[in-house]
Amino acid sequence: MIVTYAVLDGFDLGVGVVHLYVGRTEAERRMLLRSVGPVWDGNEVWLIAGGGALFFAFPKMYALAFSGFYLPLIMVLWLLIVRGISIEFRSHIESVVWHPFWDVAFSAASAMLAIFFGAALGNIVRGVPLSDSGYFFLPLFTDLTTSGQVGILDWFTILMGVSSLVALALHGALWVTLKTPGELRKRARQLADHVWWVMLAMTAVLLVVVPLVQPHLGARFPDEPWGVIFPATAATALLAIRWFNQRGRARAAFLASCAYIAGMLFSVAFGLYPYVLPSNLNPAESLTIYNSSTSDYGLEVGLAWFIPGILLAIGYFIFVYRSFAGEVRLDEEGY
Amino acid sequence: MEALTVHRIQFAFTVVFHYLFPQLTMGLALLIVAMKTLALHTGDEHYNHAARFWARIFAINFAIGVVTGIPMEFQFGTNWAGFSRYSGGIIGQTLAMEGVFSFFLESSFLGAFLFGEKRLGPRLHWLAAFLVFLGSWLSGFFIIATNAWMQHPVAYQPGPNGVLALKSFWGLMLNPWLGWQYLHNMIASVVTASVVMAALGAFYLLASRDQDYAKLFIRIGVTAGLIASALLIFPTGDEQGRNVADYQPVTLAAMEGLFKSAAGAPLAIIGQPDVQAETLDNPILVPRVLSFLTYRRWMAEVRGLDAFPRDTWPDNIPLLYYSYHIMVGLGTILVAVLALAEFLLWRGRLYDTPLMLWVLMLLAPFPYIATTAGWMTAELGRQPWLVYGLLRTAEGSSVAVSAGNAIFTLLGFAGMYSVLAVLFLFLVYLEVERGPEPETQAEPQAQTVA
Numbered sequence: 001m002i003v004t005y006a007v008l009d010g011f012d013l014g015v016g017v018v019h020l021y022v023g024r025t026e027a028e029r030r031m032l033l034r035s036v037g038p039v040w041d042g043n044e045v046w047l048i049a050g051g052g053a054l055f056f057a058f059p060k061m062y063a064l065a066f067s068g069f070y071l072p073l074i075m076v077l078w079l080l081i082v083r084g085i086s087i088e089f090r091s092h093i094e095s096v097v098w099h100p101f102w103d104v105a106f107s108a109a110s111a112m113l114a115i116f117f118g119a120a121l122g123n124i125v126r127g128v129p130l131s132d133s134g135y136f137f138l139p140l141f142t143d144l145t146t147s148g149q150v151g152i153l154d155w156f157t158i159l160m161g162v163s164s165l166v167a168l169a170l171h172g173a174l175w176v177t178l179k180t181p182g183e184l185r186k187r188a189r190q191l192a193d194h195v196w197w198v199m200l201a202m203t204a205v206l207l208v209v210v211p212l213v214q215p216h217l218g219a220r221f222p223d224e225p226w227g228v229i230f231p232a233t234a235a236t237a238l239l240a241i242r243w244f245n246q247r248g249r250a251r252a253a254f255l256a257s258c259a260y261i262a263g264m265l266f267s268v269a270f271g272l273y274p275y276v277l278p279s280n281l282n283p284a285e286s287l288t289i290y291n292s293s294t295s296d297y298g299l300e301v302g303l304a305w306f307i308p309g310i311l312l313a314i315g316y317f318i319f320v321y322r323s324f325a326g327e328v329r330l331d332e333e334g335y
Numbered sequence: 336m337e338a339l340t341v342h343r344i345q346f347a348f349t350v351v352f353h354y355l356f357p358q359l360t361m362g363l364a365l366l367i368v369a370m371k372t373l374a375l376h377t378g379d380e381h382y383n384h385a386a387r388f389w390a391r392i393f394a395i396n397f398a399i400g401v402v403t404g405i406p407m408e409f410q411f412g413t414n415w416a417g418f419s420r421y422s423g424g425i426i427g428q429t430l431a432m433e434g435v436f437s438f439f440l441e442s443s444f445l446g447a448f449l450f451g452e453k454r455l456g457p458r459l460h461w462l463a464a465f466l467v468f469l470g471s472w473l474s475g476f477f478i479i480a481t482n483a484w485m486q487h488p489v490a491y492q493p494g495p496n497g498v499l500a501l502k503s504f505w506g507l508m509l510n511p512w513l514g515w516q517y518l519h520n521m522i523a524s525v526v527t528a529s530v531v532m533a534a535l536g537a538f539y540l541l542a543s544r545d546q547d548y549a550k551l552f553i554r555i556g557v558t559a560g561l562i563a564s565a566l567l568i569f570p571t572g573d574e575q576g577r578n579v580a581d582y583q584p585v586t587l588a589a590m591e592g593l594f595k596s597a598a599g600a601p602l603a604i605i606g607q608p609d610v611q612a613e614t615l616d617n618p619i620l621v622p623r624v625l626s627f628l629t630y631r632r633w634m635a636e637v638r639g640l641d642a643f644p645r646d647t648w649p650d651n652i653p654l655l656y657y658s659y660h661i662m663v664g665l666g667t668i669l670v671a672v673l674a675l676a677e678f679l680l681w682r683g684r685l686y687d688t689p690l691m692l693w694v695l696m697l698l699a700p701f702p703y704i705a706t707t708a709g710w711m712t713a714e715l716g717r718q719p720w721l722v723y724g725l726l727r728t729a730e731g732s733s734v735a736v737s738a739g740n741a742i743f744t745l746l747g748f749a750g751m752y753s754v755l756a757v758l759f760l761f762l763v764y765l766e767v768e769r770g771p772e773p774e775t776q777a778e779p780q781a782q783t784v785a
Contacts, residue, residue, distance in 0.1 A: 319447070
């Protein structure tokens with residue numbers, strides 16, 4: 001669920017990140033928004049559905065993590081509000097004051113969200129001060145180190161946030177390359193080309209840094225070598241992005257970017273398993289899939305409706321994406 | 336201020352604000368389907384133009400409904416961690432089902448409905464409208480299922496570490512509280528949408544513009560509104576009241592301002608509850624009616640607040656009492672006004688009766704107030720419990736989140752929602768000004784992109 005959200009909402013967040021740079025004229029910016037207009041809302045539903053799935057399957061994780069990450073989570077909610085409103089309301093008024101305002105709001109909120117989501121992942125990887133009382137509360141920042149009294153932001157989570165920003169900017173640029181014509185496409189493709197180098201550097205740094213911050217994460221791979229498939233996928237996909245983008249195969253490049261994001265996230269999930277929220281004080285207090293999940297009956301019931309429900313949802317998605325397939329044109333109707 | 340109080344104010348504020356928008360969109364979805372159906376059957380393009388106009392209003396409301404709805408789900412975890420941990424195994428199911436079964440449906444086909452009229456053709460476009468309606472009403476179902484479980488918990492069993500686990504999925508879906516509460520709530524949303532539609536029609540007539548559409552809005556709005564508001568009182572409101580009497584008798588006593596148990600209990604129309612003195616001041620009472628409404632016997636014994644231990648009384652009896660009376664009072668007035676309007680419509684005199692048009696126009700805010708008061712009745716009536724009889728509200732909040740942090744976010748929400756409210760009114764005003772008549776000059780289509 002979370003991975004699907006990252007891949008799908010990732011590209012519309014990414015479009016937001018590159019919006020101001022790639023879209024120079026009013027028509028271009030409108031076209032960028034049109035490329036996400038019919039789908040962003042559906043993409044965001046994956047976040048809600050993911051939150052819901054977390055809620056019923058791991059109520060303890062939901063309760064502890066959400067109250068512990070109180071401030072950043074509420075800020076994420078505010079950013080989601082600003083971003084959703086900018087997409088929806090921008091086109092309602094024709095004015096040279098109104099449009100740039102929402103363009104900046106859209107872009108800034110998207111970029112901040114990309115950073116927040118990366119930082120959130122960083123917090124999960126690093127671990128939080130779970131003690132025997134169960135609850136914890138993280139301040140926004142303390143001394144920016146990754147041990148002891150940590151905050152939401154430290155050097156590691158900031159690094160994760162920036163990596164997420166870069167990855168989603170690349171993802172968004174590739175989506176724009178796929179969905180738009182002309183000058184816009186050219187500019188997005190060039191941007192993707194430049195950002196790719198940054199992404200390569202970031203990935204290399206993360207490979208070194210992550211196992212240092214969370215030793216558990218690297219430890220599982222020697223025992224179960226099949227798990228190497230996830231980082232290997234990510235690495236291959238990263239190279240494939242450049243290969244396809246250089247040759248102008250926009251669809252393949254975008255799909256490679258999806259595979260890269262999914263590969264990275266699965267690598268983290270595989271490495272953390274069975275932890276879902278490690279404790280940085282005492283590993284024994286960590287939340288695992290065993291001690292935070294609901295009853296077996298609840299999980300069975302959940303699976304029984306979840307699988308057909310998701311299949312249905314995928315059906316709608318295919319319908320909508322096909323209905324709006326192809327490059328964005330501005331002469332189409334819309335209310 | 337105590338942290339618990341801040342958590343409660345924040346949830347109450349964000350949920351009341353949020354629900355101003357879905358209550359219109361859920362009802363409007365039904366009316367849009369009705370207009371699309373009429374368009375298909377009669378071939379009259381007016382219905383399609385009208386549906387497009389309301390779809391624009393719908394889209395603005397829907398956008399605010401979505402962005403203010405996401406915080407609702409997440410606040411269960413952020414502000415009510417104790418509650419989430421305790422009952423997440425049960426209500427997590429219904430909340431996740433809402434995401435999977437209704438939001439995907441609703442959001443996918445709303446996009447198709449708003450952007451795809453030409454690509455889809457009339458029949459598929461009708462289907463898209465219908466699926467948006469279905470999605471929004473399913474969404475209502477899962478939320479009410481969640482609330483019904485909090486009002487009347489069923490189908491649970493104690494799990495490890497003192498938290499609850501689900502015992503029976505169908506027990507949860509067939510909660511006896513759920514059916515009537517769902518119908519009552521959804522029909523109320525039809526009333527909101529109908530009254531708003533009729534009020535806008537009345538405004539256009541009074542402003543001497545868009546007369547054809549104005550009459551169409553009034554016809555649909557008044558008729559649908561009358562049927563729906565009558566259904567709100569009977570049977571759904573009546574049955575809902577009897578559920579309260581059966582499962583939350585202390586709440587019934589507080590709602591009605593009945594401090595002392597009595598056989599042949601009177602119904603209080605007006606009066607101010609004085610909780611210290613345990614009396615109702617300045618009451619206007621109708622003898623024996625409360626007994627009859629509750630038990631269908633004039634002399635039945637109705638238990639007053641004195642029959643229950645004080646620590647099970649709702650903690651804000653006056654506000655609960657007023658909320659309930661405002662809901663019922665406004666509901667009754669709505670039926671009366673709409674019945675009169677329908678009568679004039681039937682006699683063919685409504686469009687030429689400015690006084691009645693003024694009344695209809697000014698009626699618009701009242702369904703919102705009645706619905707909000709109804710939800711306040713439900714939620715204040717559930718106090719002091721968060722999960723009725725099982726978990727007290729004081730045990731449900733996030734202990735890790737201090738009052739200072741909660742006030743910070745409460746102020747943030749207050750500021751942000753004020754901006755949203757201003758934007759909303761402004762944009763709706765623009766749409767109302769623009770009106771349902773399609774623009775005649777061939778302006779570039781892109782300017783009207785949603």
